[in-house]
Amino acid sequence: MTPAAQNLSRALLPETPSNGRVYNFSAGPAVMPESVLEQLREELLDCRRGGIGLLELSHRGALYEALNNEAEAACRKAAGVGSDYAVFFMPGGATVQFGLLPLNFLGENDTAAYIDTSIWSYKAYTEALRCRPVTVAFDGRALKYARVPKKGEFTEPAGAKYLLYCQNNTVEGTTFWAPPETGLPLIGDATSDIFSRPWDFSKHAMVLAAGQKNLGASGASLVIARKDFIESATPRLPQILRFADHAAAGSRLNTPPTFAVRVIGLMAEWTLSVGGPAAIAQNNAYKAGLIWDAVDNSGGFYSWPAEKWCRSHLNICFRTPKPELDAKFVAEAETHGMFGLLGHREAGGMRASIYNAFPTNGCRILADFMGEFAKKNG
Numbered sequence: 001m002t003p004a005a006q007n008l009s010r011a012l013l014p015e016t017p018s019n020g021r022v023y024n025f026s027a028g029p030a031v032m033p034e035s036v037l038e039q040l041r042e043e044l045l046d047c048r049r050g051g052i053g054l055l056e057l058s059h060r061g062a063l064y065e066a067l068n069n070e071a072e073a074a075c076r077k078a079a080g081v082g083s084d085y086a087v088f089f090m091p092g093g094a095t096v097q098f099g100l101l102p103l104n105f106l107g108e109n110d111t112a113a114y115i116d117t118s119i120w121s122y123k124a125y126t127e128a129l130r131c132r133p134v135t136v137a138f139d140g141r142a143l144k145y146a147r148v149p150k151k152g153e154f155t156e157p158a159g160a161k162y163l164l165y166c167q168n169n170t171v172e173g174t175t176f177w178a179p180p181e182t183g184l185p186l187i188g189d190a191t192s193d194i195f196s197r198p199w200d201f202s203k204h205a206m207v208l209a210a211g212q213k214n215l216g217a218s219g220a221s222l223v224i225a226r227k228d229f230i231e232s233a234t235p236r237l238p239q240i241l242r243f244a245d246h247a248a249a250g251s252r253l254n255t256p257p258t259f260a261v262r263v264i265g266l267m268a269e270w271t272l273s274v275g276g277p278a279a280i281a282q283n284n285a286y287k288a289g290l291i292w293d294a295v296d297n298s299g300g301f302y303s304w305p306a307e308k309w310c311r312s313h314l315n316i317c318f319r320t321p322k323p324e325l326d327a328k329f330v331a332e333a334e335t336h337g338m339f340g341l342l343g344h345r346e347a348g349g350m351r352a353s354i355y356n357a358f359p360t361n362g363c364r365i366l367a368d369f370m371g372e373f374a375k376k377n378g
């Protein structure tokens with residue numbers, strides 16, 4: 001371990017979960033910092049000593065308004081965007097956003113393009129296809145989702161209203177290391193990598209991220225979008241489906257998911273308090289390296305199709321030579337206090353999801369366990 005990584009990991013996170021808690025490798029909803037959970041516990045009963053609990057606050061009251069504005073401000077700071085971008089929250093997860101994109105931006109004769117690198121970008125594509133004849137700009141399915149496109153390795157249909165890609169592929173264990181270069185308005189799905197690394201939001205017309213991973217609770221999504229882009233949406237939509245109306249209403253067009261918004265705010269503030277995306281990225285690289293090294297040093301016992309240059313630092317996937325051994329691995333890991341390692345149902349194998357709040361020590365323990373398990377079962 002480099003001295004820098006050691007200092008960073010100590011400063012950032014508790015090394016072990018507190019009493020009764022386990023190492024939670026769940027892909028989402030996922031582990032949160034205990035300091036955030038403790039603050040929420042306190043606020044549930046009495047928020048900022050006003051005598052009213054967080055879940056009981058009117059969304060039109062001054063206190064909730066302050067919490068909402070603080071959440072927006074922390075997200076804006078973590079994203080590093082200027083006043084030409086709107087930062088706001090919408091009810092529901094990423095799949096809701098996938099459905100809203102064609103409704104907002106695609107008129108009857110319009111199209112959009114999708115870089116398909118994962119089951120999630122494929123879902124975004126097939127949802128849009130129900131409304132409009134959108135196209136696949138890069139066919140990752142044909143490559144068994146083993147990698148993302150290399151520079152320029154995708155098509156850009158002339159006049160397409162947007163190009164969507166998934167920044168980190170939660171199920172497949174691959175990631176983009178930079179936003180694709182394009183002349184089209186670019187939309188990033190950042191659900192599994194938001195605030196995990198410095199990211200150039202200004203290259204995007206919109207970045208969307210569901211809660212549940214680096215943003216904490218599910219139930220709301222963060223949207224960071226160029227104002228002129230969302231305002232270009234058709235006005236012939238109910239307001240509740242229109243991004244620009246949510247932004248204009250300060251994330252309170254109707255009764256918002258107040259709890260989820262508060263959690264997103266606290267998670268963004270925690271992100272900033274531990275050094276922001278740049279410090280977190282270093283720590284994530286170190287944590288991921290421990291587990292990917294255990295895959296690479298297993299003499300072929302563990303494997304995964306993801307190409308090395310685009311391996312994710314947040315979702316580390318691997319399998320043993322046999323599905324029976326995978327099941328044994330997951331069961332035995334639980335007896336060592338490691339939970340949530342079963343891979344996605346479509347991908348199989350194992351998946352260690354180690355988002356920003358996942359303790360470094362859990363990665364060390366998993367890597368050691370992988371070595372022992374390979375020795376015994378190889």
Ligand code: PMP
Binds near residue numbers: 096
């Ligand atoms: N995109 C990505 C990258 C995801 O990881 C997920 C969920 N794991 C989704 C979209 C779907 O999110 P939701 O369940 O909030 O619709």
